[in-house]
Amino acid sequence: MTIATQDTSTEWDYSPALDSTKVTIEQKNKLYIGGKFVSPRSRAWFATTNPATEKKLADIARAGKADVNAAVFAAKTALPKWSRLSGSERAKYLYRIARRIQERAREFAILETMDGGKPIKESRDVDIPLVAQHFFYYAGWADKLAYAFPGASSSPVGVCAQIIPWNFPLLMASWKLAPALACGNTCVLKPAETTSLTALRLAEVFQEVGLPDGVANIITGEGDTGRFLAEHKAVHKVAFTGSTEVGKLLMRQTAGTGKKRTLELGGKSANIIFADAAIDQAVEGIISGIYFNQGHVCCAGSRLFVEESILEEVIHKLTRRLGSLRVGDPLDKNTDLGAVNSKEQLKTIERYIRCGVEEGAELHQTNTSRLPKKGNWCNPCFFTDVQPSHTIAREEIFGPVLSVMTFRTPEEAIARANNSPYGLAAGVWTNKGAKIFEVAKKLDAGIVWCNTYNKFDAASPFGGFKESGFGREGGVHGLRPYVRLGGV
Amino acid sequence: MARLTVAKTYKMYIGGKFTRTESGRSIAIKNLQGEVAAHVCHASRKDFRGAVECARGAFSTWSDCTGYLRGQILYRMAEMLEGRRDEFASAIQTMQKMTIAAARKEVDASVDCLVQFAGWTDKFQQVLGCANPVAGAYYNFTTPQAQGVVAVIAPHTPSLLGLVALLGAPLCAGNTVIVVGSDVNPIPAAILGEVCQTSDIPSGVINIVTGVQSELYEHIATHRQVAGIYSAALAKKDRVEIEQGAADSMKRVRFSTLDGDDWFDGSITASPWNIEPFVEMKTIWHPSAC
Amino acid sequence: MRHAIDTVMVEQRAASFTRRSIKTDSKQQGLRLALSMIDLTTLEGKDSPEKVRSLCHKAVTPWEGIIEPHLPSVAAVCVYPSLVKVAKRALEGSSVNVASVATGFPSGQYPLEVRLNDVVEAVSDGADEIDMVINRGAFLSGCFDEVADEIAQVRTACGHAHLKIILETGELETLENVRLASDIAIQASASVGPIADGEVFIKTSTGKVSPAATMPVTLVMLESIRDYYEQTGVRIGMKPAGGIKTAKQALHYLVMVKETLGNDWLNPHLFRFGASSLTNDVLRQICKQQTGHYTATYDFSEA
Helix, strand or coil, X not given: CCCCCCCCCCCCCCCCCECCCCCCCCCEECXXXXXXXXXXXXXXXXXXXXCCCCEEEEEEECCCHHHHHHHHHXXXXXXXXXXXXXXXXXXXXXXXXXXXXXXXXXXXXXXXXXXXXXXXXXXXXXXXXXXXXXXXXXXXXXXXXXXXXXXXXXXXXXXXXXXXXXXXXXXXXXXXXXXXXXXXXXXXXXXXXXCCHHHHHHHHXXXXXXXXXXXXXXXXXXXXXXXXXHHCCCCCEEEEECCHHHHHHHHHHCCCCCCEXXXXXXXXXXXXXXXXXXXXXXXXXXXXXXXXXXXXXXXXXXXXXXXXHHHHHHHHHHHHHXXXXXXXXXXXXXXXXXXXXXXXXHHHHHHHHHHHHHCCCEEECCCCCCCCCCCCCCCCEEEECCCCCCHHHHCCCCCCEEEEEEECCHHHHHHHXXXXXXXXXXXXXXXXXXXXXXXXXXXXXXXXXXXXXXXXXXXXXXXXXXXXXXXXXXXXXXXXXXXXXXXX | CCCXXXXXXXXXXXXXXXXXXXXXXXXXXXXXXXXXXXXXXXXXXXXXXXXXXXXXXXXXXHHHCCHHHHHHHHHHHHHHHHHCHHHHHHHHHHHCCCCHHHHHHHHHHHHHHHHHHHHHCCCHXXXXXXXXXXXXXXXXXXXXXXXCEEEEECCCCCCCHHHHHHXXXXXXXXXXXXXXXXXXXXXXXXXXXXXXXXXXXXXXXEEEECCCHHHHHHHHHHCCCEEEXXXXXXXXXXXXXXXXXXXXXXXXXXXXXXXXXXXXXXXXXXXXXXXXXXXXXXXXXXXXXX | CCXXXXXXXXXXXXXXXXXXXXXXXXXXXXXXXXXXCEEEECCCCCCCHHHHHHHHHHHHCCCCCCCCCXXXXXXXXXXXXXXXXXXXXXXXXXXXXXXXXXXXXXXXXXXXXXXXXXXXXXXXXXXXXXXXXXXXXXHHCCCHHHHHHHHHHHHHHHCCCXXXXXXXXXXXXXXXXHHHHHHHXXXXXXXXCCCCCCCEEEEXXXXXXXXXXXXXXXXXXXXXXXXXXXXXXXXXXXXXXXCCCCHHXXXXXXXXXHHHHXXXXXXXXXXXXXXXXXHHHHHXXXXXXXXXXXXXXXXXXXC
16 A cells, blocks of 8 residues: 555645745846946846746846956955954944845745746745845854954955855855855855846845945856956955866866865765664655755755665655655745756756666656646656666766665765765764764764754854865854964 | 994885885985985885875774874874984984074974874864854754875975974874975984884874975875875975865865974964864754654 | 654654645635534533533534535534533434543543443443543553553444544653554554544544644654555544644644645545634634635634
8 A cells, every 4th residue: 555645636735826926127137346236348148047937037247357357356445444344343234134135035035936946935945044044143253253263363365256056046145255254355256147136136235234335246157257256366265166077177277376265066965874763754854855956956965875674665655755746836835846947957967867777777756746848847756776886876966866775784884975076965864873973973074964954054064075175164164264364 | 444334224104114115216315514314215106105005094093093092192202202302303403504402492392292282182173163053953063073194295494393293283183194204304204204113103194205295296186095285385386286186186285384483383383273174074963852 | 663753853844734835726625624624622621511512503504604615514523421412412413423532531540441431331322433542651651552452442342433542642742652652552443353444543632731733743643644554554544633723724734634644534534623713713714715804703603
């Protein structure tokens, strides 16, 4: 007997519940430099689309070299005054930003969902509240930096180039900007080309709260814009979140320059389930671990290691639970999985799924949601009979695709989990406390979620081991990349 | 007829053994008078590779042992260094024009530095780590842990103290280390192996190679098993080469800016912020409920 | 066997059901469904035959107003054993069942013989359903066999009447205890003889102990029911009771049932709300949906 939790009968189901708040979007979205929205000197624009409908939302400025120069110059000009401002004054600006984000939360959530494709449930309940929390949290650090680094004095690094990805557009902006500004740096932030709108709206908030001109600049564009920015001579610090490939490139480009770096890169995180775990809750953790934000999560628990004796039970429960996910219109409040961020990313995910099948793994696509005709959609799935050597078990897919493998002993689980060049996150599920700590200690991962997964908090450091990059964002450790220490 | 002195050929110290280079090459070290004072091995990339294997093999032993035990072992190493004070002082003097008093001061500072790091082994975790007050029913804490194999490229001066200061930081945190001795004055590095051997440092935890440092940069930077690199006083072109090579495996690279009298200030050399580059911060979440 | 349960994750999952947005048709349908699932309850020392008759009238015709399509009756009226006869007479000819608490409700601190006799008398007075309480003292002291044995005897005493087994989860405290008690209750009932779908329910609370029903507790009980169904094909019913006061809460519970057990359980044969004030809030919401106007509390009769 199996319970089908999503059936097609005419029995009770949820009516569409679209968030009907109207959000206006400028047709031409300019660059935010020196406290003003300015047209790009490059005179170039590109379109941003809604991945759920493929409809164009607006034009976005493509910043060229001259625009990057202008933004860096603005940040450099603003630096002396901002860095000398007392911490408690800097804090007040950041608190105000946090407040305005809370007040405009719904608008931000809808815009994030329209531009990026993530379900409104997530942008409303996860992304935007965390954005506000980050500004609020780091605001409080601005006048307490003397307590953050025992035995050392700290000073700002200078002008920070910050380049962020498309999976958590506004959240990543807050992870970068909040600690940098708290420590007295000035910033030039470049959002990803498919998701620029919320960062530009954040610039409106900066204007509203009267953040001094040039302290935070937001320029839009593609890879070249990011490269110009990172290579700029007046930049003292490069903070990047994105692919490992680009992260390595940035490290080479900035080699020997003395620029400080924070690189938060890819992952292929292991989620380990022992037979003594609370299985129903572990299955919830697997689901949120891999299908949260369509799997566009650097720390996604994309490799599932199940103790052999419970494999059948876990697969059964996973299948059932996967069936209950609602895939569809991201603006519907009942949607669990939204649209894949771009056509390009969809093609990548589909290529990996084909590759998994070709290499001999068994594909399970048990979700029966009717996918819309237009837009970028991926049916969430998992693979069994996966070998560690399979491509889908080694490479980051960045989509709703899970590889399920087994183990017999804790030692084997740890060895297999660590058998990856990445080291971002890991999950451990067991009801036994001593085992939790031993396994957590031995996993090469910057974040270990025990009996939970994909939890984020402004007070909690985030960042990886090995090729997942270096530096931490969040918590007191998130200040370290944005200060120079004296007396050591 | 004057007695012919027996000039020593120093071996390298790899995996707890004194070995000659597989390349069969050696370098004559001349003293300030221009006489050959000793020969040291001229390490090849294969010697370095072998040292990495040994360091990797020793990593779990060293990083798993308690901070208390690591502290006692490092303290023992300091004791042994103190006991060979004169030998090290004269080794320092070989290549550098300095008084015996100045050389002894450097040895003393090296011993003191090592003692400071011995003390950090079970304390840096409390300074660098913390509990995080997250907004939810979770117990959340961040603890530092060792990265793995760290390569230390020793500065030419101060020849012993620079080496000990750069070695101590990654070592006390539980990393295993490969020291590439200075090519200008390698003798302190070469005899430090004897200190390791006679203290309780487990085999492979400290490995010392000598030779021409610049020949090894590429291999150090690109060896994927090396997690971190620590050096001081490198030229810009060397820093570029090392960081470019390090990009592929995302090594943690730290170029120390210590200079002059800084080296003699233990509060600077043995600051926990010099240990911090060689630990990884691990954040653990656990639900908190009945 | 003890089932490992992680409380925080259960709470998180339970909260996720409350994030579902139930609008328009779905809301209208859900509210009517909720109404049909109510065990309209009065369990006070001051209960009188008059109050019970009034309650029975409300049960059959929840609202006198004209509304299309017709509102369903509630599922049952739940009273103390002494008032079963009154209720039975008042409900004659309706589809509404008479449920009676028994077994020394709410504490169950009586000799087994007395508790069993309580059941037998309520049934012979006409109760269609018996809401029993388990022996929490025995459970908390680890005498699980004793708990199971008593449940089996109560089920036997019920005869043709359906049985709802109250775990009093507020006294069990931990979710692991809730799961264990659920499993014991189901197994013990099954030990007596085959169970037809909906013949046995597990129920959260008496309503006399705080906290009464909560979503995490109900979720854990639903999972026990789900696992038993998957092993045996037998559908056990579920009744959260106490603390469910608003239509919105009721819809959250329906979402949880739907997403845990599926639509099969979304009917009064397999799911009930033990409540009293819930009825009028559901009625208010139904009226608001149909007329577009907000109602006043005095628009609806007190039971």
